[in-house]
Amino acid sequence: QVQLVESGGGLVQPGGSLRLSCAGSGRAPTYYTMAWFRQAPGKDREFVAGRTWGAIADYADSVKGRFTVSRDNAWKTAILQMNSLQIADTAVYYCAAKGVRTVSRDPNEYNFWGQGTQVTVSS
Numbered sequence: 007q008v009q010l011v012e013s014g015g016g017l018v019q020p021g022g023s024l025r026l027s028c029a030g031s032g033r034a035p036t037y038y039t040m041a042w043f044r045q046a047p048g049k050d051r052e053f054v055a056g057r058t059w060g061a062i063a064d065y066a067d068s069v070k071g072r073f074t075v076s077r078d079n080a081w082k083t084a085i086l087q088m089n090s091l092q093i094a095d096t097a098v099y100y101c102a103a104k105g106v107r108t109v110s111r112d113p114n115e116y117n118f119w120g121q122g123t124q125v126t127v128s129s
Contacts, residue, residue, distance in 0.1 A: 011031055030083070030118075042056065043100045055075040074087045
């Protein structure tokens, strides 16, 4: 069974950093594009950042300059490095993947999803 497994969430103070990791497990297909979305209570799921296997990246304006998304050499893992975290970044973060080599901000275009990991920014 194909799964995306996330790790790295937690509690951090404003201005701090966290590193989220997402790895494909099982008989994982080719993840040409992997992306991160987040969902805060009472809000819709929103795009955060994504990166293709060919290193094309896209970021939401709210995280540009603070977050960095990278892929490992095996291209079945995505890392989201989050710096200068703000209270507004508090949400459940989800990893998503698809077999098409374009970054999309529409969650409906992604075939595979992780279970989500909680990120809480609080003083």
